[in-house]
Amino acid sequence: MSKFLEIPNCALTPMGLHKEALNYSLNAFRETLRYIDSLEYPQRNLKGKEKEFSQFLIDKSNGMLRMYGSAEDLLENVKIYKSFPEHHNCFGSSNEPYQTRPNIYKSLKNENYIAKSDVFVFLQNMILTLFLETSGEECPPSLVFLFAFYLKSRQESMEKCVEYVKFDEKIFEELNNKIIEKVRSAQFSSAKHQELVGEFSKLTLPQIIEKFKRLIPSTLTPNQELILTLHFGNFITGLPARERNEGIAMSYSVASKTLKSLEAVIDENLEMFSPRRQDSKQPITVRVFEDGDQRFVMEEEFKKSIHEKCEGVNDTLIRNTISMENVRSKYKQKIADIEFIRYPITRAKHRATPIQGPSGHTYIPAVDLFFEMMREVILGMRIFQRIKPVHLPMFVQDFNEFSKILYETESPYFIQNDKNIMFAMRIISDSPAKDVRNAKSDGFTVQNLKNELAHLGLTAIFPEIQNYVEKVYSEVDKRKKSDVLRTCDLFDAIEQCQLNCILEILPKLKKFVHSQKGCHRVYGWKCEECAAETPENQDDQKLSILEKELEELKIAHQKILDENQQKSLEIQELQQKNLRLSVKNETNEFKLKQLTDKLAQSKLSIDEGNYSNACTSQLKIQCLICEKSIESGKDQIIRCPLCKRRFHSKCANNWLKEHTECPACNGDLPKF
Ligand SMILES: [Zn+2]
């Protein structure tokens, strides 16, 4: 894999992780987390110290981040959550260098692809690696941010697209070589360098910083201005007085030639970064989302690729999908040239990974939006700890009004998640809500969970909540990540118990969750529709059908085995027969030979004129009249002139007294 996939140390900032964790947590916690001051950060570099920084955030969160588990758990989940192309535009990361390692996606044809928006990340990684390799030092923050802001301004200026480009190591190696070549050729002459040193010696600090900023042709955001002022200020004041102007000039020339080479490389390879042109040789790419056993495309993205209009895209809130099956059957003729990019839908424990939409917004599956919103209501706003039981129907009404975007459909769909979707609630209670208490070091029991629900006041609004405790507890216990149940597991259990209660009150939501295949995500919940689809007796039936099929297969298998055996027996028999026949054949040949020999002998006899002798010596001749043998040489014989048969003369004479014809051939016998 390419070495330019990894984000170099100098580009990873604690602020980046801070913002990601902030966005991963519930909306209700964000204000608190936002006010953790970057001046308090225990470190300036992140690489290798991510866990410490995660712990720092937990410690600073006033206990709010307890529900996310250990520093390691939080880090792991944030990593899943933030890993998507275009991530740098979400979470307010536009003021940070690119922080996220690009994902490589496989196409259905099994080729590697990366998002076009991630090619910028490669450029950043290439120039920072080049800096390290040529100077032997990590790139200072002033230049890291300058380069990143340049790349981000270029990216901003391009038309948004969710296209993908083939990830070919060779192409990226070439891109890197071009950058190196261009940086080298942009080397300042020593005269030019001296001129710069002279120029900087006459400038004030703000003027110098301004000169660096002007290397970026586009307008910087006020935040970016501020960040560059800070970093260049630090850099310049950190230089020893004697080398100050020399150092500034050196840094300026590095910045200048790097930005020039980046500009040239981007301009020469525009198609790697920006939407595909009509006449392009690059394939058209469309993402096929993979979620469990479901495969589907985003309707808008797909239809755009085949130049078909997509109804109802004026509103960016909802994005419908088409199953891959339907894509294949309905659009068979149009998809031959499309490269489908396999895009797995991923979920951290508390949030789904956002997905870039064609309109520039980010989306998550509708069912995830539902669960995330319920978590917001239950653990963030703690609504059910706050409102009085008498107000519950009003909450249900408000929620029903909102939940129109949560409709029943067999196909999955997406809802925009980058705007704060929260339903309007008429009841806003200021009454304080208790905190979930920490679990003991040896975990918590079913009874502890029951006590905690009562302690939080949830039994007042949901008297039936205790009925869910045991099922929820056993599910939480099954899914726990450490040996004992921890505080974060207690949060899960409390959330899940309330979720069960709400779904029981709102049948529409049950149907939605069921149609979006989310039932298994409600711990211990027995969905009636799921049960109707596969009741236990149906399971039994299925099992018995399977068993029957197995039995049949076994019989068929045995039959084949028997047949095989039969065949091999037959073959054996045939072989033996063949053997016997060939033996017989030999015997026959032998006999034949004997016969030919005999024949040869006979011929010999005939030739020698000894025919009768030869015959009489070997064959006993019978008289057909008396049926006694004729002793050759002794008995008097008479021959029939027609058939040449011989008779005793005595018998023939007697025979001729009453007959005139030969007893063998009925021909006339002569009178003797
Ligand atoms: Zn269900």
Ligand SMILES: [Zn+2]
């Ligand atoms: Zn006779």
Ligand SMILES: [Zn+2]
């Ligand atoms: Zn005769």
Ligand SMILES: [Zn+2]
């Ligand atoms: Zn005869």
